Amino acid sequence: QQQVKQSPQSLIVQKGGISIINCAYENTAFDYFPWYQQFPGKGPALLIAIRPDVSEKKEGRFTISFNKSAKQFSLHIMDSQPGDSATYFCAGRGVGGGGADGLTFGKGTHLIIQP
């Protein structure tokens, strides 16, 4: 059972454009929704995270939009730069998630920013 569905699988955006990655979750017990960024040969690293009591969180060029009723959340990267090219994972955490205390990850989005 895939508890976090992520789309698209891959995405190509022109430099300066907006990158949008979407996730949907099934487990209403999730209480924390992070996004991780992974560069080739590296482990994932926390990029930004949100809790379900707010609808939006912004950190620099990165924004999470959260829709609790639809059980969906998305990552927006404004003014996308070639250095943003990476794989992005959304995740949910909570009881019934990855090992009850861990994270359940989406399958990832491979983002390429073309110069």
Add this chain to the structure above:
Amino acid sequence: DAGVIQSPRHEVTEMGQEVTLRCKPISGHNSLFWYRQTMMRGLELLIYFNNNVPIDDSGMPEDRFSAKMPNASFSTLKIQPSEPRDSAVYFCASRGTVNSPLHFGNGTRLTVT
């Protein structure tokens, strides 16, 4: 802070051989997680420990997989015997409190021929 340290970075072995992956979590972190990453299945949680005690190993695919955490600064993931379908990148991650983020190591790329 050196971060989560994994070794080896790359491991190539033949089917049937024993493989041991190692992890040193960030000092002071109470929880340690082992993940496996493949193109088909993404990041899968295999097992996690709290205070050196295995809490949930439901993600361990088969009895061929075992994990130990003999002390707060070291964990191993062992596959015996290894099979080609075990080929993947294995990540170790650690975390301080429940509300703090996961810190991943750079992974071990395992190839079983």
